[in-house]
Amino acid sequence: MNTVLKTLLALSVSALALQAHAAPYQAIVPAKSSVTFSYKQMGVAMDGRFKKFAAQVNFDPTKAEQAKANFEVDLASVDAGSSEADDEVVTKSWFNATAFPKASFVAKQIKQTAPNQYEVQGTLSIKGLTRDVKFPMKHTAQGKDGLLTGSFTMKRADYSIGEGMWAKFDVVANDIQVNFSLTTTPGK
Known part of the structure; x- marks a missing residue:
């Protein structure tokens, strides 16, 4: 195969790949998405998840x-x-x-750091307290959809999660690892 033909083939494949991402992702697919967390309780690794969440993307x-x-x-x-x-x-x-039924995250900046790799900066609000967070995110194309995955560590004390007798970290650790896997899809 000559060089010109190889170049044209490579450009055609690149153009098709870009067309697959032409429409921005504008919704998540909850049934194919998850928000989980992990922490240590008395030194033992524990896991949990949230069953209901929503996003505007x-x-x-x-x-x-x-x-x-x-x-x-x-x-x-x-x-x-x-x-x-x-x-x-x-x-x-x-x-x-009861008083604070939702936790919320608002992205303030997303920048690409490598192919399909991004750095996300934003604010996380829980129990009326808002803190800046920054974390890496990965994008994986899945046909017209995309999978966005990432994780970050939050300090529960920063949000007054575990007050009173739970304020110390001897039973439940301060570090909580939050993980997300969001299947996104283009708008209607």
């Missing part, structure tokens, strides 16, 4: 700097591994889900 992987994203998690939808833990974590000492 406008993300084009080729124009990350123009992206917008708002994400809300229904705190009462927590699954901490047992009904006893689920009942406890929504109380005033932990999430205080």
Whole structure:
């Protein structure tokens, strides 16, 4: 195969790949998405998840700097591994889900750091307290859809999660690893 033909073939494949990402992702597919967390309780690794969350996104992987994203998690939808833990974590000492039913994340800046790799900066609000967060995110194309994955570590004390007798970190560690896997799809 001559050089010109190889170049044309490579350009055609590149153009097709770009066309697959032509429409920005504007919605998440909850059934194919997850928000999970992990932490240590008495030195033992524990895992949990949130069953209800919603997002407003406008993300084009080729124009990350123009992206917008708002994400809300229904705190009462927590699954901490047992009904006893689920009942406890929504109380005033932990999430205080009655007064603060949702946690929210608002992306302020998304920038590409490598092919399909991004750095996301934004604010995370829980229990009326807002803190800046920054984390890496990966994009994986899945036909017309895209998979956005990432994680970050938050300090529960920064959001008054675990007050009173739970304020110390001897039983439940301060570090909480938050993980997300969001299947996104173009708008209608």
